């Protein structure tokens with residue numbers, strides 16, 4: 001009996017020691033974004049780790065001495081929020097011109113826009129129906145409006161802006177921007193672009209702009225249709241324009 005009590009006490013003390021270490025790591029290493037988006041996960045790790053620490057011995061022995069390993073949460077909400085915060089509070093410089101090269105393996109265009117010509121496109125977009133991307137577009141308008149004309153090299157679209165393809169597509173269809181095909185290695189006149197937009201297809205429907213040689217310059221999933229009755233639109237309908 002005495003042995004069992006001692007063993008239990010030892011178990012509890014070890015759990016408490018681990019909890020103390022893990023709590024220090026959580027407070028020091030995790031930032032406000034982790035705490036905002038993963039608070040529940042953090043408490044679960046602390047509680048389960050302290051109560052069931054022998055499992056760690058077998059499953060993740062290093063986490064016994066480095067509990068920080070257990071705080072790498074799946075999902076990107078905290079990272080995304082962190083990137084947004086950094087972009088807003090410490091924006092990279094924006095030149096008078098913006099260069100956009102989609103890196104999605106299906107689009108081979110290179111597009112250069114004047115920062116100022118994109119602002120009305122974004123404002124139009126923001127005036128339309130609400131979209132999940134509005135926060136991004138608001139940040140983008142602000143960033144473009146604060147451009148620095150003395151920077152001659154065009155600025156790449158910042159990586160925090162992940163839905164620029166809608167804006168590029170809209171701007172190009174309005175006749176804006178300088179376009180180049182990275183496959184042909186040649187400039188493409190806006191009027192020579194070939195438009196191919198899926199419509200009413202079951203599954204993913206793409207919007208595509210191609211060069212005259214048939215290389216896709218900008219192609220992205222615009223709409224998902226589950227069945228004939230149910231329509232899922234992402235992120236919102238776009239008015240179709242001729243040419």
Ligand SMILES: [Zn+2]
Nearest residue numbers: 181184211215
């Ligand atoms: Zn081409």
